[in-house]
Amino acid sequence: LLDEVKPDLCILAINSFVKGVMEEIRLLAKKKVHVITIAEEMAYPYVTEPELSKEIDALAKEHGITVIGTGVNPGFVLDTLILQLSLGVRRVDHVYARRVNDLSPFGHTVMEEQGVGLSKEAFLKGVEEGTIYGHVGFMQSIPMIADALGLTYDEVVQKREPIMTTVDRQTKDVFVKAGMVAGCNHTAVAMKDGKAVITLEHPQQVRPDLENIGTGDYIEIHGDPDVSMVIKPEVPGGIGTIAAAVNVIPHVLNAAPGLITMKDIPVTHAIMDDFRNHLT
Structure with a gap:
């Protein structure tokens, strides 16, 4: 072809x-x-x-x-957009960014990667075994930001935690019963001398609206001057x-x-x- x-x-x-x-x-x-x-x-x-x-x-x-x-994401919200916002900043002390999105439009593969529909115990086991990925991209976004801004870090600390639902949630591909996992709260923090220099958070879940959780993209650059930006709802993933x-x-x-x-x-x-x- x-x-x-x-x-x-x-x-x-x-x-x-x-x-x-x-x-x-x-x-x-x-x-x-x-x-x-x-x-x-x-x-x-x-x-x-x-x-x-x-x-x-x-x-x-x-x-x-x-x-x-x-x-x-990666490619825009949690890296390139941050770099563009830094244009008007003289000094960067800490970057904090958070993307809250709805997983509902995605299919079975993504649901499995996020642990949607599992019990808390099964989710934690999946994280331990490497079958629950959470967000693929933190180890791309953090080095890109750091290299572009000239920041250094000693280590990146990641956490994957289950988002438990208190109500039944349903999409075209999955039904999540109350008390089960609705998504994954994945965070990554780049540490330098014991202090955070880049903090990225990406809680992803199905139907967050059913528990009055709004979606959006949030960026804060702490330095001289401080700069913050909010996009609500989030930039659509697909x-x-x-x-x-x-x-x-x-x-x-x-x-x-x-x-x-x-x-x-x-x-x-x-x-x-x-x-x-x-x-x-």
């Missing part, structure tokens, strides 16, 4: 992890096809997959293509990810070959006219 169509660019939407998209990236690179992927780990893969990151960068440069990972992947197309085609990230390209935005008008 690639030989027949001869595309300039491919959007990969098949997996959350670097290892899950490596075979496709290798193939596309050899066919000289630029790659945009919504795999969460690809948003900033250097910490979790350093060797594969080097391989992707080398392949891209060898074949003259550009590879980038993006999406609504539509936001589609938009992010499409809106970076001109930047990818304009970029030098290699593995790049959202912090490496010019300010991104929606494009209402012909994308070719944005090519250099």
Whole structure:
């Protein structure tokens, strides 16, 4: 198909992890096809997959293509948007960001990854065994923010806690009985000398409205000056990810070959006219 169509660019939407998209990236690179992927780990893969990151960068440069990972989160709300807000800040002491979203539109795979419908005991066992992921992206967003702002940290402390429901909740894919797990409250804190420098929180659950919980995206940058931002309700995960992947197309085609990230390209935005008008 690639030989027949001869595309300039491919959007990969098949997996959350670097290892899950490596075979496709290798193939596309050899066919000289630029790659945009919504795999969460690809948003900033250097910490979790350093060797594969080097391989992707080398392949891209060898074949003259550009590879980038993006999406609504990671890729926008809990990293790129924070970096853009910091433009008017002279000193950053601490970054705090929280994304509260509704899992209801998602299917069975996401529900399983978040532990939706389990008992508290089964959820905690899943976290221990590594079957309850929570949010895939903190170990991409935190290094991206830190590297861009010039912050350093000693360690990242993560917690995954069950969100228990006191009422029955139902979506098209799952029924959660009162007293069971409605979602996962996943937090990650980058610590430096015993103090938090970056704090990211991402509680995800089905039908939070049934317990009067509002959704939204919240960012606070503490420093000189303090800056805060609220988006209510949250930027939609599905539509936001589609938009992010499409809106970076001109930047990818304009970029030098290699593995790049959202912090490496010019300010991104929606494009209402012909994308070719944005090519250099």
